[in-house]
Amino acid sequence: MEQTSIELLKKLTEARGISGHEDEVAAILRTELEGHVDRFERDSIKNLFAIKGMDKPGPNVMLNAHMDEVGLYVTHITKEGYLHIGKAGGIDDRLLLGKKVLVGKDRLPGVTAIKAVHLSTHEETSTTVIKADDIVVDVGAKSDKELAGKAAVGDQITFDTAFGTFGDGYLVGKAFDDRVGCAIVAELLKTDWPFSIIGMFSAQEEVGTKGAMVGAWRYPPDISITVEGTIAADIGEVKDYQEVSSLGAGPVLTIKDGGMITDHRLRNQLIEVAKASGLPWQFKRMPAGGTDARSIQLAKAGVRALAVAVPARYIHSPVSLIKISDYENTSALLSKFLAQLATTEA
């Protein structure tokens, strides 16, 4: 994988941005794309649009990835200076104990508390799931007064996970869902295509694909490709028919997920491109989950929509994993697909 891609992915995954707080990620993308697109726009829900070639003939193509990550936020500050938390997006409560986090705009280091094991009974530890409502973040404060100006109700809390290499050709980090999509879309936007491209880096996907809904209304495309980081459950003792997708098997093409069915003809064209280029690909093997594509598809008079993803283990958790080859192949496949779009009628 190109060093520049790795660097961009590192910047993007280490940036912080839960739903509603996508500014840092948007800023990185703007800097990255300065000079490569005709204009940038932001709307009221804080989607970032990076638009080029609107004067060109041919289809309007939307490339979409979401900027927000799943995380936590401050719901209450106790007199003793502890922070109560809420979930920003879908995350299994069982992932939240004893983790390192960063709080608020100043990136205040904190930890999610976990009672010393000696103070719990075996019954408790083996049968009780502690819900997010009952978990606090400790930033070392002695009282709420100390936190004035440093942390406030509504502040984002993100997992403190560093990006890096892992195992045999993997990358470890947080928020591959969907910074990996942002990175791939950003790189595709650096090329000049013979048709118009609406790069939509959407906001608030994790809390209901809201950004995509209004973003696609603003610029309804003819064709849309959503680039995601999707579930790979080729882990532990999960049965093979429940894996959804596998790391190393290439870009994941959605036929049906929990939210929509993709355009069959476009998807088949994508597969033809993969075959012709000798690129691997796999289907999403469970009709579960949802992406911005489901909202884009239903904008105005309807959009022919695709969802293509880099498989990722442990999404929606403090630390997840992708395989470098999958990133490269997903990027290559989309690039070749767009090239082929330029020469044929979709």
Next chain:
Amino acid sequence: MHKLVEQLTSAYAVSGDERRLHDILRSALGDITDEIHDTPLGNLIAIRKGRSSEHAILFAAHLDEVGAWVTRINDRGFLGIHCHSVDERVWPGLQVVVHGNDSLPGIIGLKPVHVMSHDEMDKPVAPDELWIDVGLPREQVLKLVPIGSTVTFSAGISHLMNERFSGKTQDDRLCGVALVQALELLKDVTLPYDVVMAFTVQEEITGNGAWTSGYVAHPDVGIAVDVTHADTDGVPEHKTIPLGGGPGIAVGPVVNDHVLELIRKSAKAVEIPTSEEPCMAYSGTDADELQLVGSGIAAGVLSIPLRYMHSPVETADQVDVDRTARLIAEIAKGFDAAFIGELYGTDKH
């Protein structure tokens, strides 16, 4: 913060692997001790000699950390574990290190919701359903990770507000640092009798380090320096002591009366706040073994208050570490002929 905190807490040694820490310690102890020995089980004994070696006071801090052992490798090359003394609910979503032939980073993840049965999410993941992903094919894993390899939390200290900090293995390496800091404070002080710093093994599982250190050093007094529970949100006050409120002092049958007196006197002398904590037959520290070695050692317990014990985010206050080091140094100075006289009921020694 003493640089040894980062060095010691980021090193990896589950019970049984403690020798891995010896080099770091020897290097830190070099010019502040007179002798350093290690013992067959891996204890490190450092002696600061006094005017007379007829008596000795021993302070013990244990080297081992909590963790897990690899019990099986599945078809995917994932590792199944057996863990000890850890709230198993902490593992999901954690980065760990697997200590096989090499140290390998690993991740313990959760199945996604779509793959779970409807009531699975309402229960903690059972320990035998926790799997470590090291991102390697099975054939490689078999070569690199023998069954029985240890697994630890990943290193890394988060610096919080008010000189508090969070990370793995503050239990009990922070106390090891306190012992070293105490020796640094005593560097140019002439001591009446020998001061023995025992960095013990296997406290978390058997206490065998304390047994054997006590035997080797045969001190008159043995004080375990360990951690205790600091105030925690949601835990009743009476079960903890305040973080930043100074070391804990155990009170109860494990603690010898004279030793307790010496500790209290020393704390007053250096104006350190302390919290007294009751215990009955057992304190849960090396003192429990030390008390019963040979014909008996007069034991005591000092504790650094710690939140979230046995987790990757154990949280301590720097001020408590400093106070504990100063208290240890003061106690060492007070271990003199007069004290020996009190301890054995005569002042002719």
Next chain:
Amino acid sequence: MNELIRTLTQAWGPTSYEDGIRSVITRELDSLHLDYKVDALGNLIYCIVAPGKPKLLLSAHMDQIGIIVTHVDKDGFLRFGAVGGLDPYKVLGHRFVFANGTVGVAAVESKDHKTLEHLTLDKLFLDIGSASKDDAVLHVAVGDFAVYAGDCVQVGNRVTSAALDDRIGCYVLIEALKAAAAKELNYETYAMFSVQEEIGIKGAKVGAWGVQPDLAIALDVTAWGDTPESYVLDIGLGKGPAIKVKDAGMVATPAVRDLLIETAKNHGIPFQLEVLQGGTTDAAAIQTNASGVPTGVISIPDRYVHSASEMVDLGDVEGCIRLLVAVLLK
């Protein structure tokens, strides 16, 4: 046996693969020489222009529920997920058919009886008679769709088949168009045979945007309440078309509901009133288009909805057609 009803129910067309059923419909309506278009998602929309008159959008959905293959195991058994609302108990033991004609039987993991007490789709598998994976992949692939297999059969004055939801609605719309298209209509009429209703009334939403109607009526099936110990619902077969009052997705606009009731009364068409607690139709998606569309539904009572053998009453079907035609004509 009504051949058109049979042809419509037997056309292979799970949600998103509506090409086949679309062709059946366009062929059937060819002789009417009506203008039509197919939009981005595949909705088939006929237009009978009548400048100056309010735009009426009629909608019946072409798609049927089905399954999608997610895995072919080493022994040639298939795992699958749902396309649309599938009750695992209604799937167990039934045959499914793929586009290429391959047939499979849905069976259950049978290690213990507890599986049957809390049956979920992931405990089922499809047996297409292959002895191995190598053989199975000659006939099917991961990602393939299949629908309930089984003929359409007349029983008394009733018809039983899979896919009456909503091919019977398509039939009503087709027959109404045949009866009324050449005449003077009360509305500029758009007859939409919609797609992807079963996974979230999606075709109707975008179709409505494309048309921007002033009024809308959907034609879909509704449930039943007249079998032994059935769910409490005051709908029965043979009592005429059901005029929707409310379902889980919408309250029928009272003006449209009343229009249907008045029309039924004026033409001596027996009818029933429907309050459905679970389920909705294209109407819910159309009603919220733009600034809102007054919308109602003519429902065909349908026993055993979303099973391999749904059942409707031909008298009710006839009543629905008459009611719709009466609404369209002066």
